Amino acid sequence: MRIVTGEEMASIDAITINKIGLPGVVLMENAGREIARRLIDLYGMEKRFLLFIGKGNNGGDGFAVARMLKEQGVSVLTCIVEDEAIFEGDAKLHKRVYEQSGYRWRYWKEMNRTWSEVLCEVDVVVDAMLGTGLRGAIREPYTSIIKKINLADKEIVSIDLPSGVPAGEAEMEGEPISADRTFTLQLMKLSYYLEATKPYYGEVETLPIGIPPATMNHLEAQRCVWGKDEVVNSWVKSNPFAHKGSNGRIGVIAGSQQMPGAAALSASAAIRGGAGLTTVGTVSTAIQTVATHVKEAMYTAFSEQSGLIAPTEEELFAFYEGKAAIAIGPGIGRSTRIKAMIAHAIEHYTGILILDADALVYVSELHDEVKKRRSPLVLTPHIGEMAHLANESVDVVKQYRFTIAETYAQTYQAHIILKGPHTIVANPNGGMTVNHSGNAGLAKGGSGDVLTGIVTALVARQPLETALSTAVFLHGHAADLLINQGFSINSLTPSDLIEGLAEAYKLCE
Numbered sequence: 001m002r003i004v005t006g007e008e009m010a011s012i013d014a015i016t017i018n019k020i021g022l023p024g025v026v027l028m029e030n031a032g033r034e035i036a037r038r039l040i041d042l043y044g045m046e047k048r049f050l051l052f053i054g055k056g057n058n059g060g061d062g063f064a065v066a067r068m069l070k071e072q073g074v075s076v077l078t079c080i081v082e083d084e085a086i087f088e089g090d091a092k093l094h095k096r097v098y099e100q101s102g103y104r105w106r107y108w109k110e111m112n113r114t115w116s117e118v119l120c121e122v123d124v125v126v127d128a129m130l131g132t133g134l135r136g137a138i139r140e141p142y143t144s145i146i147k148k149i150n151l152a153d154k155e156i157v158s159i160d161l162p163s164g165v166p167a168g169e170a171e172m173e174g175e176p177i178s179a180d181r182t183f184t185l186q187l188m189k190l191s192y193y194l195e196a197t198k199p200y201y202g203e204v205e206t207l208p209i210g211i212p213p214a215t216m217n218h219l220e221a222q223r224c225v226w227g228k229d230e231v232v233n234s235w236v237k238s239n240p241f242a243h244k245g246s247n248g249r250i251g252v253i254a255g256s257q258q259m260p261g262a263a264a265l266s267a268s269a270a271i272r273g274g275a276g277l278t279t280v281g282t283v284s285t286a287i288q289t290v291a292t293h294v295k296e297a298m299y300t301a302f303s304e305q306s307g308l309i310a311p312t313e314e315e316l317f318a319f320y321e322g323k324a325a326i327a328i329g330p331g332i333g334r335s336t337r338i339k340a341m342i343a344h345a346i347e348h349y350t351g352i353l354i355l356d357a358d359a360l361v362y363v364s365e366l367h368d369e370v371k372k373r374r375s376p377l378v379l380t381p382h383i384g385e386m387a388h389l390a391n392e393s394v395d396v397v398k399q400y401r402f403t404i405a406e407t408y409a410q411t412y413q414a415h416i417i418l419k420g421p422h423t424i425v426a427n428p429n430g431g432m433t434v435n436h437s438g439n440a441g442l443a444k445g446g447s448g449d450v451l452t453g454i455v456t457a458l459v460a461r462q463p464l465e466t467a468l469s470t471a472v473f474l475h476g477h478a479a480d481l482l483i484n485q486g487f488s489i490n491s492l493t494p495s496d497l498i499e500g501l502a503e504a505y506k507l508c509e
């Protein structure tokens, strides 16, 4: 499913109406029917509804919902927010149909006088005030009404968007509706995936309103949800005659004297993640520790300096030999020799190169080398690392994570896995996916090392772009399954996660 901004949704609506020829009033009728059906499913026939109607098309949806609820005998109070509001187009037609059906509405100004009595008569507030047409700071009378609704201690259901929440990356200006539930129409809205705006949505359900997929081909940004269906449908089954070599020879350059664990986590995750042959390149002291935990891997002891790897050029070329993918970063630490190694890999390694953690620190100093690279490069930053790469503040990256990941991926022709809740995968061709698995149990040192292992294993045996999105999904899915099996969010560990992959991978098999 696509993820869109308000402007993109408006262009899709316009193509549906003007080119495909499906009138806007039909879309509104569809929205009304779907929402009324879901409201009755969820709350039953006995609950009393109060609908707030804005003067744009979001309000038009509201009239359609109110009419359909009333037709079925449900109790509905309908309130037009703006005094003397002039309705136009599709919203005007739905207002007229509502009125001609014999149903009444009141203005807010009048309802406000008896607000406490009104509240005693209703159970659920339905917010059809502002949708994708919101521009700038929330104005009166919406500001005061939103405040009153939020304070009313009633169940709140928003249509399309919680009123006052922008659909895209624009910053929120003013207090929006704090919904318990949002029925978003046809496509997911981008602000659902942003830290500042997601909490206002409550539970989200996407309802179809009859917009054909052909109306979306013109969109420059190709953002899609990556969930179970996408994982299963894109999975390329392994050949039953596969051997360890054909299942992917990969390398993990990770760990140091101080941090051998990072190498163990990445390597075990790669092995559990399906890699045929995994070689770990690290310092000799780490090998002793890691090898007792990761028995299936092979090991290369690199030259070292002060407890950190400092591989020679010969050692690096030998390590690259025959490997479909190599990940560099977890626990390697920082030094000029490490920077030289990253530069070398970017320039000379011709397989799929994955850079994570400490390796990312040097990428912003190696942007010229990155631009010259012709083989695939995957970067796996969390928000802080992305801020460093893009030379922006963490707050800016949080607010504009889609734009920043997309721009970076296109500028440097790199695949970006921007981690966090709803991890984004941005590909150099402009395609982006947003992950729908995972939970706060992953917010623990080492979870990223596990992801790197899974990514490295999968890119060696699945098509690159789907491998990245699927690796992110399976990482989160393993965490979700463990929580369902009774693990607590607080005590979940990256090692549990690696064990959990066995169950998570069943989805694909």
Ligand SMILES: NC(=O)C1=CN([C@@H]2O[C@H](COP(=O)(O)OP(=O)(O)OC[C@H]3O[C@@H](n4cnc5c(N)ncnc54)[C@H](OP(=O)(O)O)[C@@H]3O)[C@@H](O)[C@H]2O)[C@@H](O)CC1
Residues within 6 Å of the ligand: 013, 024, 025, 027, 028, 031, 054, 055, 056, 057, 058, 059, 061, 090, 129, 130, 131, 132, 133, 134, 135, 136, 137, 138, 139, 140, 142, 159, 160, 161, 185, 209
């Ligand atoms: N036929 C269709 O196209 C379909 C559309 N659909 C539905 O329509 C929604 C989009 O409709 P839309 O574009 O009319 O905008 P909408 O969200 O109702 O708001 C516009 C109104 O808000 C006002 N306003 C703006 N900013 C404001 C602010 N800061 N503070 C206060 N007021 C502000 C603005 O006032 P103005 O600035 O023009 O005076 C105008 O009156 C979409 O979310 C979906 O629900 C679906 O049914 C499918 C078919």
Ligand SMILES: Nc1ncnc2c1ncn2[C@@H]1O[C@H](COP(=O)(O)OP(=O)(O)O)[C@@H](O)[C@H]1O
Residues within 6 Å of the ligand: 382, 419, 420, 421, 422, 423, 437, 438, 439, 440, 441, 442, 443, 444, 445, 446, 447, 448, 449, 451, 475, 476
């Ligand atoms: N609250 C959360 N919900 C979902 N996923 C999360 C959450 N917090 C962290 N994660 C995931 O856990 C991983 C953490 O990676 P990273 O920040 O690199 O940590 P580490 O330092 O452990 O390597 C990422 O895949 C991230 O998407």
Ligand SMILES: [K+]
Residues within 6 Å of the ligand: 058, 127, 128, 129, 130, 131, 158, 159, 160, 161, 162, 163
């Ligand atoms: K709304």
